[in-house]
Amino acid sequence: MSNRPATLGQLRASGWRSVPVKQEMQRNALAKVRAGEPLVEGVRGYEETVLPQLENAVLAGHDIVFLGERGQAKTRMIRSLTGLLDEWLPIVAGSEILDDPYGPVSRPARDLVADKGDDTPIEWVHRDDRFGEKLATPDTSIADLIGEVDPIKVAEGRYLADELTLHYGLVPRTNRGIFAINELPDLSERIQVGLLNVLEERDIQIRGYKVRLPLDVLLVASANPEDYTNRGRIITPLKDRFGAQIRTHYPLEVATEVAIAQQEARPFEVEGVAATVPAWMDEVVATFSQLARQSSNISQRSGVSVRLTVTNRETLVANAVRRALRLGEDAVAPRVSDLDALASSTMGKVEVESFEEGREGEIVEKLLRQAVLVVFRARVGTGAAASVVESFDDGEVLHVGEDVTVADYEARLAERPGLAALVDELAGDGADAATRASAAELVLEGLHLSKRLNKDAVGARASYRAR
Structure with missing residues (x-):
């Protein structure tokens, strides 16, 4: 100056x-x-x-x-x-x-x-x-x-x-x-x-x-x-x-909403734990917000802010890191089973309109399932997963959830070549075990929501089996 x-x-x-x-x-x-x-x-x-x-x-x-x-x-x-x-x-x-x-x-x-x-x-x-x-x-x-x-x-x-x-x-x-x-x-x-x-x-x-x-x-x-x-x-x-x-308006495309969430979400750094958010989980979070803006059960007068997408992404990563710390893992990727944690970051940002008391959680859960199904169909499709469905004909049950380690997922993938091949295609070459575990859950949950597999869920633990 x-x-x-x-x-x-x-x-x-x-x-x-x-x-x-x-x-x-x-x-x-x-x-x-x-x-x-x-x-x-x-x-x-x-x-x-x-x-x-x-x-x-x-x-x-x-x-x-x-x-x-x-x-x-x-x-x-x-x-x-x-x-x-x-x-x-x-x-x-x-x-x-x-x-x-x-x-x-x-x-x-x-x-x-x-x-x-x-x-x-x-x-x-x-x-x-x-x-x-x-x-x-x-x-x-x-x-x-x-x-x-x-x-x-x-x-x-x-x-x-x-x-x-x-x-x-x-x-x-x-x-x-x-x-x-x-x-x-x-x-x-x-x-x-x-x-x-x-x-x-x-x-x-x-x-x-x-x-x-x-x-x-x-x-x-x-x-x-x-x-x-x-x-x-x-x-x-x-x-x-x-x-x-x-x-002004909300993002017109999921890709735009994902880019905004990645830009605005606070970095989550924990010493000793490396967190990576797979692209399909980002898409699930963004698709959930987009579906909420179209839902008759959500008040559109108050809007569904992009901040919902940002805070949900942050909560998703936080829940995954918490799981990794409890299991003693040094690398983590959010999975479908982590989506239950989004209830706390969602309920304060949307106004649920329902004639019945206490249905707020049910409506949010339904929208989350719809978001998973939309992403599964876009990235995998039900036809490509036929071999995975056939692998459950032996009557075996596959367990997933917060208490299942990445090593356990790798062992289960080795037992089911059809599922492993689909996970490799979804996760891409060179994907780490945590990302592969996240891909496996997306495939399994997508098949369940497509009515190709049955699912029994208790708390944060679930089991998939043949219909």
Whole structure:
């Protein structure tokens, strides 16, 4: 920072130009579009739907409202918009509202520039400090967003009519930056009215003062579609002032949901235990979420967040590692028998709609079985497993569960060449024993759900036998 201009005179001499924040973002967005880079990082599944609309909104200089259910990356996209700001921005030193040195709007900054002229000290703020955010709640006040008289400044001897007695709210403190309001419909109507001038006239008024602050702000909001469009919790003039309304959505494909879960899930590291999640188990977890979004037994009004997929994946790995520690194994892969653990991470994230009390667990279990069957049919198919079914004609029973070690699985596979061949094909060359055990359980459970094998289950232990 030592080579940056430190005074207004040095800033003028450097040739730096001041541009409105929307124009600044437009310039940087154009550079990203030209280079083929996404406007926001870490967001998957929106390449053909949401992101083109976001690009249009930024290039057009529009204020934006994102409409979508929970867990659709609305907040992440909003916070990522700071990446479209210049990395550093000069302000009048000490300014509370990031005053432009070439055109200060607050009284203290104007007085300082008038007094010091080209010797006015300049500070540089990082783009991360040009972002403000407020979660809308019913108790949010105009003072929080716009500002209020500071009684301490009045007590110091200033007159109430003096502009210097004002304490600026969150919106003016984000001048020359991005201000976000999450869950916009939760703002009371009188507070929504206070935002009208910010969105259209670009100024604020505080307590009837003859104060006009021409703010330079990009306003971004998020809302649930039902609250925004149907219940009338947004006043019509406020809706009219947003230039862009962008609908978000849940992942349209299982592969996208898997990629998001792999990206967002916290790494689970335990000394002495190496955990690997086979691709088919990731697909089961993601397919479960997708089926829940289509189920009439799950409330779609509250949505089925992608966070469900992420937390279920984390729980699946945790249960597998716990099993490995108890069995004294140093390598582990989640199996179908670990899916029972997902009840705890699922029930708090979905709203089950049932006419009968206590059926929540049954509905979740049914969806998990459907997910396993979908993945089994996609990866194996019932026809390819005919030899496995025939191998059970001898009346033998195959036990699986939490207390069965990887070595036990290998021994059972050696006894059943048909099952071993199918596991090798599913797991791939070079798969470790833990992954092969997981593949074996998928095949066995898939055959049971396809009504090709019988299954007797007691707790975390199960036995497969011929029908």
